[in-house]
Amino acid sequence: MPKLWNETIEAHRRAVHDAILDATVELAAEHGAMTVTMSQIAEKSGIGRATLYKYFPDVPAILLAWRDREIATHLARLVEARDRSDEPGRRLAAVLDTYAGNQRDRLRHHALLGPELGALLHRHHHATDAHRQVTELLRDLIADAARSGSVRADVPPAELATYCVHALHAAAALPSAAAVRRLVAVTLAGLRTP
Amino acid sequence: MPKLWNETIEAHRRAVHDAILDATVELAAEHGAMTVTMSQIAEKSGIGRATLYKYFPDVPAILLAWRDREIATHLARLVEARDRSDEPGRRLAAVLDTYAGNQRDRLRHHALLGPELGALLHRHHHATDAHRQVTELLRDLIADAARSGSVRADVPPAELATYCVHALHAAAALPSAAAVRRLVAVTLAGLRTP
Numbered sequence: 001m002p003k004l005w006n007e008t009i010e011a012h013r014r015a016v017h018d019a020i021l022d023a024t025v026e027l028a029a030e031h032g033a034m035t036v037t038m039s040q041i042a043e044k045s046g047i048g049r050a051t052l053y054k055y056f057p058d059v060p061a062i063l064l065a066w067r068d069r070e071i072a073t074h075l076a077r078l079v080e081a082r083d084r085s086d087e088p089g090r091r092l093a094a095v096l097d098t099y100a101g102n103q104r105d106r107l108r109h110h111a112l113l114g115p116e117l118g119a120l121l122h123r124h125h126h127a128t129d130a131h132r133q134v135t136e137l138l139r140d141l142i143a144d145a146a147r148s149g150s151v152r153a154d155v156p157p158a159e160l161a162t163y164c165v166h167a168l169h170a171a172a173a174l175p176s177a178a179a180v181r182r183l184v185a186v187t188l189a190g191l192r193t194p
Numbered sequence: 195m196p197k198l199w200n201e202t203i204e205a206h207r208r209a210v211h212d213a214i215l216d217a218t219v220e221l222a223a224e225h226g227a228m229t230v231t232m233s234q235i236a237e238k239s240g241i242g243r244a245t246l247y248k249y250f251p252d253v254p255a256i257l258l259a260w261r262d263r264e265i266a267t268h269l270a271r272l273v274e275a276r277d278r279s280d281e282p283g284r285r286l287a288a289v290l291d292t293y294a295g296n297q298r299d300r301l302r303h304h305a306l307l308g309p310e311l312g313a314l315l316h317r318h319h320h321a322t323d324a325h326r327q328v329t330e331l332l333r334d335l336i337a338d339a340a341r342s343g344s345v346r347a348d349v350p351p352a353e354l355a356t357y358c359v360h361a362l363h364a365a366a367a368l369p370s371a372a373a374v375r376r377l378v379a380v381t382l383a384g385l386r387t388p
Contacts, residue, residue: 152380152383154376155376155379155380156373159368159373159376159377159380160380162364162367162368162377163361163364163377163380163381165364166360166361166362166363166364166367167357167360167361167364167381167384168360169360169363170356170357170359170360170361173356173360174353174356179350179353182348182349182353183353183356183357185349185388186346186349186353186354186357186384186385187357187361187384188384189346189383189384189385189386189388190361190380190381190382190383190384191380191383192383194379194383
């Protein structure tokens with residue numbers, strides 16, 4: 001059964017990979033990201049140093065992989081929120097709500113890793129690519145909702161998507177989950193047919 | 195007439211100061227900000243090197259002074275826009291419009307100086323202080339407009355100000371002045387009483 005065997009290996013690799021990322025972020029949060037060493041990571045994730053080096057060449061590479069996993073998780077959440085409903089207006093509302101939640105999540109992670117590292121990881125090219133993916137996902141949802149009449153049709157969907165992405169970045173600056181819900185409601189109100 | 199004499203000196207100092215900033219930004223735009231030297235700046239602004247050093251110790255100090263002047267200009271424009279009308283709703287619309295214009299201005303300047311320097315100057319602490327001043331100015335205008343009934347009263351003015359600032363940052367990502375006008379209209383629509 002070679003296929004199953006390969007799947008088992010792949011699942012094992014994935015589990016080790018995830019354990020390394022989790023251990024690194026925990027260490028970074030405890031001691032500061034700039035001081036974490038490969039030895040500490042090997043110890044904390046319960047694997048040998050030699051094995052660790054088969055997965056990652058150094059700590060920055062692990063942090064970037066962690067960042068990529070965060071981005072993938074955030075995107076997956078948006079897609080999941082979108083697919084929970086069939087009605088265009090409700091889909092859009094669910095995705096905006098989830099996107100605002102992601103922003104607060106990101107802020108928490110940046111606080112965890114410290115501002116320097118947060119800025120570094122944020123600048124990484126994947127962030128830009130993810131930004132484009134989110135904007136396109138929103139643009140398509142907005143276009144659907146505009147066709148169904150629940151969103152204004154006097155502004156191009158791509159512009160409205162750009163508006164949503166920026167407006168919801170405010171979620172990271174708000175003090176409570178209730179304030180974030182209000183922000184989503186205000187942002188949605190901007191989209192309504194005047 | 196010592197007072198007049200002092201005023202003359204102050205006006206002269208201000209003119210030299212501004213000429214230095216203008217010359218530096220022109221040189222930065224021509225040759226790249228990282229390569230500009232104090233000698234080039236002295237030559238371009240038509241003053242001696244010794245005089246230049248009485249004003250600024252090095253090129254980064256000049257670029258930061260230029261950034262401060264930009265921020266002051268942007269804030270002054272907002273205050274001017276606010277004071278052009280007495281009606282709270284119209285005041286708010288004028289300020290949001292001006293703020294969106296400032297974002298496009300900033301983008302142009304960042305493009306002029308290159309992304310590295312743009313990011314560096316952007317991180318400078320004054321940017322944060324200016325951000326707070328803008329948010330407070332908007333919060334007060336929104337509170338006035340909410341009292342007069344032209345803005346929703348179900349969301350705290352400070353939260354609505356945060357929403358506006360973030361939403362209008364989208365202006366820097368939009369392709370045309372017409373798109374920016376639509377963005378301002380959409381952002382204002384979010385503020386309206388539901």
